[in-house]
Amino acid sequence: MSFLQSIKNTVRSKSIHVSYVNVGSCNGCDIEVLAMLAPRYDIEQYGIYVHNNPREADVLLVTGAFTPQWEDKLKSIWDKIPEPKVAIAIGNCPISGCVFNRRGAYVDPPVAKHIPIAAEVPGCPPRPTEILNAVLSLAPLVFKDYEEKQS
């Protein structure tokens, strides 16, 4: 492992920037993502920051069954995130459409059709700790030795 890579590994393991996007959820999952910010869970001790700005994000949390309005927008948000990046589906909605995936609804799940999803956290809604756990266990898998894996 090169010296540069080891520095990058150290920095990345202590700084994970999270952004979330709601593509047609019932709000329940968004609120649990927001509750994750609370001092009780203390996400900053793991170096996670929620900025909600795709330009500086590493992890994108997607909540909600997919509504047609997002067809072009979600892709463009995904493109704006700099490499290395990863998307996590939060809740049943982006995975299967949850209760909304019925005849007559306007939704079009799963989200994996539109952007690559690396991990899924099922639940309606999942607990904040579960979301946190997913972010923490996925981040090292993706960000460690990223450049070396590329070449």
Add this chain to the structure above:
Amino acid sequence: MVEYLYEKDLRGMQFNILASTRHEWVVAELSARYGMRKPEIRRRLIERLDMILLENLPARYEGWLARGDAGDDVDRALGVELLTVYIPLAEDTRMQDIAEYTRERIATDDAHDESIAHALAQIRELIRS
């Protein structure tokens, strides 16, 4: 590279808003009141109003039913405040002119129903314009 990301045609979404039960009811009431066909009313609503006002149509219409145009029969029959304040589909001054003219006509020739019908026809033109 310029991408016009947001300026999408939102008419489909606006139409979906108008498809709910309560909105159907408001559109039916408006179309009965002004003698216009429902698709036409819907088209005018979509053209003139923004999306949150469209969502709020039933509440606003109920608000007008409860307390709009109180105190004046002609205003009530024509729905002056309905079309200018509660559901802004028509221009304020033109509406006032029509109401004023109708009131005068009723005062002078006493042809109540006829004048109202005439005014409603004018309002129809106003909404269409």
Add this chain to the structure above:
Amino acid sequence: MKKTVDVSLPIGPLHPCFKEPARIRCETKGERVISAEMDLGYVKKGIERIMRGRPWQEVMFLAERICGICSVIHNMVCIETLEKISDIEVPERAAYLRVIVNELDRIQSHILANFSYCYTIEHETLGMYLLNLRETAMDMLELITGARVTCAYMVPGGVRFDLRDEDRPTLEAALDHVEHELRRYVGMFEHGPLVAQRSKGVGIISREDVIEAHGVGPVARASGIPESDRRCEHPTYQKLGFTPLSYEDGDNYARVMLRFDEVFQSIDLIRRCLANMVPGPIRGGGTIQAGEATHAGEAPRGELTYYVKTDEYGRIVDIAVRTPSIMNIESCAHYMLEGVSSAADVTSTFISADPCIACTER
């Protein structure tokens, strides 16, 4: 000489301050906002369309998922509408338990709304304190109902779980904790000079405008319309001697302070429920019959109305839901934002109306 320019300023759909996607298009002159329009449709799922033709057992869960923040009140109003159609009586203990859960939900929703506001005016410390306090309320919800957000606690004829006697001290302790801590935070909010500058006199909406746009809930009560509270008409609340609160100013500060005051009021109501409650059954029986009814309840954000029509098999033939955020966002977009003096105040004013896009669009 400086020139003033006219700008059309779009905010959203993805904005760091908004929990949910919405887009405000502001016409500004310099920084002063002249008018604002909203674009929606980012979370339209068509829940009412899915609900039609389904048995009430399914509709109950769909109703809860109209809004994840105030899921309890959607559950409650939906069930109460069904009960009204089929004349089902609720046992007394269940009625009190419903109020307890509903008020806990209101506490967490109001604290969350005020957290968002503090976060938007960049008072992050206070925001984080509030968010931590909210977790206590969430724990209590979980203790009683078994789930944090979508708990489906109420069923026609009663509630699903009883409050065990050994859980009562926990609940009382939690209420004391919330009350004690919140007093401190409210003091911080009241005396913070930054808060006052960012909130007082910003985003004013007058009583007449609220009536015109049919604003409800905290927006209406902060502009001096206390009678807009639907809890006054609820039999259990009447038994508890409920009187609504109100403020006169109609600015951001009044709205946030009103929410704080209502949290204290909710704590008080829960205490009164606990005192009045006697052991008894929590679930009666009944069958859903054919009929139609309109019923309204007071959600954390205001008046929530359900119109439901059922057939003899208990299926939902027609349903229309009018959520409070529709009216509140409208009063915000068309009245409060007009004349706001800077672009930074646009987001804070918008958040102070506590918009919930998910239930606006359903």
